[in-house]
Amino acid sequence: MGDLLHLRDAHEQAQMLLPWRVNDTLEPGEATWFEAHLAQCAECRADLAANLALRERYAQLPVEMEAVRSPLVDQLADGPSVVSWKLLRRRVTLGWALAAQAAVAAAAAVALFVAMPSAPERDYNLLGSEAAEEAGNAIVLFAPETTERELRAALNAVRARVVDGPTASGAYVVRVSDNRAAALDRLRAVPQVVLAEPIDAGGAP
Amino acid sequence: MAQSDNQADLRLIALVGQRDRDAFRELYGKYQTRLTRFLFNVVRQPQIVEEVLDDTMMVVWERASSFKGESKLSTWMFAIAYRKAVKALRRYDEPVEDHDRDGRISTAAGPEEEYELSRLRRLLKTAMAELSPDHRAVVDLTYFHELGYREIAEILNCPVDTVKTRMFYARRHLRRCLEGELPDWI
Numbered sequence: 478m479g480d481l482l483h484l485r486d487a488h489e490q491a492q493m494l495l496p497w498r499v500n501d502t503l504e505p506g507e508a509t510w511f512e513a514h515l516a517q518c519a520e521c522r523a524d525l526a527a528n529l530a531l532r533e534r535y536a537q538l539p540v541e542m543e544a545v546r547s548p549l550v551d552q553l554a555d556g557p558s559v560v561s562w563k564l565l566r567r568r569v570t571l572g573w574a575l576a577a578q579a580a581v582a583a584a585a586a587v588a589l590f591v592a593m594p595s596a597p598e599r600d601y602n603l604l605g606s607e608a609a610e611e612a613g614n615a616i617v618l619f620a621p622e623t624t625e626r627e628l629r630a631a632l633n634a635v636r637a638r639v640v641d642g643p644t645a646s647g648a649y650v651v652r653v654s655d656n657r658a659a660a661l662d663r664l665r666a667v668p669q670v671v672l673a674e675p676i677d678a679g680g681a682p
Numbered sequence: 683m684a685q686s687d688n689q690a691d692l693r694l695i696a697l698v699g700q701r702d703r704d705a706f707r708e709l710y711g712k713y714q715t716r717l718t719r720f721l722f723n724v725v726r727q728p729q730i731v732e733e734v735l736d737d738t739m740m741v742v743w744e745r746a747s748s749f750k751g752e753s754k755l756s757t758w759m760f761a762i763a764y765r766k767a768v769k770a771l772r773r774y775d776e777p778v779e780d781h782d783r784d785g786r787i788s789t790a791a792g793p794e795e796e797y798e799l800s801r802l803r804r805l806l807k808t809a810m811a812e813l814s815p816d817h818r819a820v821v822d823l824t825y826f827h828e829l830g831y832r833e834i835a836e837i838l839n840c841p842v843d844t845v846k847t848r849m850f851y852a853r854r855h856l857r858r859c860l861e862g863e864l865p866d867w868i
Contacts, residue, residue: 502830
């Protein structure tokens with residue numbers, strides 16, 4: 478009776494460890510013990526074979542990752558410069574001359590973090606056009622838990638005006654008319670601001 | 683993970699901690715597919731996967747300098763992703779939409795073998811969908827990401843025995859759903 482109980486305990490223990498025998502991550506002592514049990518347990522041998530097959534089929538199971546339409550993911554797949562280019566083209570009204578520099582200046586910051594809202598596509602505007610004056614020249618990303626009041630206070634403090642946003646991640650395209658570099662420094666000092674970067678060549682970086 | 687790969691991860695995260703965006707981009711590219719698959723299997727809703735993936739990478743960017751290397755970087759990142767996924771599921775608090783329903787009732791014809799494989803996949807996906815997010819996470823981390831139970835416990839922030847128990851019940855459920863389908867399963 479005692480032997481039977483001992484065997485049953487061993488079997489239950491083996492059943493708990495079996496998945497990690499399947500993926501071969503058992504520690505050496507456990508692996509040795511498991512193999513010894515396997516030699517005398519037909520049920521565990523069958524279960525191991527079945528789970529090896531299950532693991533193989535599970536690993537081959539297609540996941541519809543193409544259904545994930547993360548702007549971040551999509552844009553990164555195209556590379557940083559293309560990312561910025563697409564992003565700016567889609568979202569921010571900029572002159573052609575600005576776009577190239579913007580792609581460099583904003584590449585990482587914009588590319589990596591900004592999942593811009595689904596605004597209708599806009600065409601580019603030439604420099605000097607009225608619309609160009611309205612273009613955003615900085616991107617500000619707030620921490621997800623930022624309140625509306627904190628956000629407004631941060632932007633008001635540097636007289637920044639929201640041009641586009643927010644995104645799901647809390648990013649805004651803003652227009653800073655005064656000294657942009659100083660304004661962005663002040664924004665970066667705000668605890669709720671994760672990132673504040675220039676996105677065009679207008680004004681000192 | 684090979685030692686050299688872990689070293690490469692440590693180098694990357696150190697650079698990310700110094701606000702190196704190229705390093706962040708590289709890190710993102712390296713983990714994007716794995717994290718997306720993991721998240722999809724846990725939350726099963728593309729719109730939440732997108733949000734959680736972005737949130738996860740934001741945390742990685744913000745907290746990179748606090749990563750001390752006490753665990754593997756992958757463990758740390760998967761743990762962040764899991765926590766974010768659980769929070770998102772609670773926030774949405776809505777029934778999981780079954781994106782595969784149409785596919786399951788499809789009667790698409792084809793070579794018999796291919797049809798059988800396709801049918802088995804649909805059965806497996808359905809069986810997985812019936813598990814809780816916690817159980818799906820353990821199955822995915824074990825059978826796709828091939829992690830040990832200690833690392834999984836670290837990611838899920840639960841005792842090792844909980845990981846083993848979840849996997850045991852998940853396997854039992856899958857076995858019940860796939861009874862007679864896998865040739866090796868008796």
